[in-house]
Amino acid sequence: MSVDGSLERRKQPPPAPSTGNGNGVVPPNLGHYSANRLRLNPNKDHKPDSYEDLQLEFSPFLFSSLEQYLPPSMLRVSRDIKLQYMKHILLRYSPEGERLRVQRHREYRQKIIANYKPLHKELFTMHAENFFVPSFLKAIKDDKEGGFRSIMFQPSPGVYTFEMLQPNFCEMLLSEVESFERWVHHTKYRIMRPNTMNKYGAVLDDFGLETMLNKLMLDFIRPISEVFFPEVGGATLDSHHGFVVEYGTDRDVELGFHVDDSEVTLNVCLGKQFSGGELFFRGVRCDKHVNTETQSEEMLDYSHVPGRAVLHRGRHRHGARATTSGRRVNLLMWCRSAVFRELRKYQKDCSSWCGECQREKKERQRQAVAATKMELLKRDGKPTA
Incomplete structure (x- = not known):
């Protein structure tokens, strides 16, 4: 089996020298800090600075999270030096063209948020009791591996399913997305689709849900991922790409075989009435082996149920079969770890995952x-x- 041309590959530039920024220039004010590596485990006693007051090329939440992984010698330096050090790391994976694209996207997002009036304002802040089913909330509150495992069903190695969202939340989010799409059509704004594979759907972060989804990742998905996906940065998730996708006979019908640009992917069906659209999984692969054959024990077909979540590694090869009737809408969140991506360049053996x-x-x-x-x-x- 081979992954078809729709596979979205992560294109990373060669690692920059440890004392430069990729252009042969040592960032100012870093001095000997530029050669330091990140910690393998976070310093949970360290309270990171806030970066929300700055205009940055990356999410301010990313910098606050990444700060806990700075080498001990850097935790006592000024915020400016820490910021330069972290930007130095992040820019290794973001060439100039990509940074310009990110800046344009940020301006696009700010323009939408300044003009779009939410239909359900309660969606834009985290109200856990109104969003999640009691069993999921209890497992998160207990914060123990046994509690997480008690709500999980593992139909195939590395694929976990569990009840997550209340029906009322699913309905509100669906109507909010529909309201946003009507607003886009009326105002003739250009809507950016979730990725290159989906022609329908919307990026939730683009119209104000970034803060809520970031809290969802940090407070709810990361604790679970720390237990089930530690070898791919599950404990260090620090940024996300949140979106909905829409399938139906008048929408995207199916999704080709691919891997996600994430360390951990959350996929939750929101509804509505539909048939078909099953996910199919075909094993976890590193870049070197992404086109290798699937073993029989790695094959899984999964049927969506509204409110039920699927959690898997981003490198778990998968796709979606044709939705044969009705309309299916799913919430997806690609959760990423800058720490894992930084450390991957030193990793020669991927046999842990x-x-x-x-x-x-x-x-x-x-x-x-x-x-x-x-x-x-x-x-x-x-x-x-």
Whole structure:
């Protein structure tokens, strides 16, 4: 099996030298700090600075979260130096053309937020008791692995499903998206679609839901991901891309085989009445093995249920079958970790999470054991056939 041309690959530039910013220039005020690496684990006792008062190329929440992973020597320096150090890291993965695109998108978003009047204002701040089902809230409140596992069903390795959203929240979010789309049509604003694969749907962050979704990621999804996806940065999720996608005979019908630009993906069906549209999963792969064959134990077809969430690694290959009738709308959140992406360039072995890397490692171990056994038999003068 091969991943078709619709696969969205993450294009990262080569790592910059440890003392430069990718252009051969050492960022000002960094001095010897520029050679330091991030911590593997966050300093949970450190209270990070706020960056919301600054005009930045990246989300201010990203900087506050990333600050907890700074090397100890940097926690006592000024906010400006910390900011420069973190920008130095983030810009390694964002060439100039991408930064210009981000800046234009930020201006586009600010213009929408300044003019769009929300239909349901209560959606734009986190009201957990009104959003989530009691079982999900209790598991989050208890904050224990056993509580998370008690609400989870794992139909296939690495794919977790659980009841999450209340029907009233699903209905409100659906009507808010419809209201935004009507406003876009009336005002003739150009709507940016969620990604290159979906021609319908909307980016929720673009019309004011960024803060609410960021809290959803940090307070609800990250604790779960820390338990189930630690090897891909589940404990260090610090930014997101939140959007809805729409499927139906007059919308996108299906979604090709692909991987997400995320470390962890949350996918929740909002409704409405529909048939078809099943997700199909085909195993987790690193960049090197993304086109390798699927093993039988990795195959899963999953049918959506409104309010029920699916949580999986972004590198878990998947797609959506055709929606044959009605209309299906899903909330998706691609959760990302700058720490994981920074550390990946030092990572030579992906066997902790890539299915094919695991198989190759086991095969090497099998061959090593067989070779050792053969050598011992030769020493004892026994037949080796």
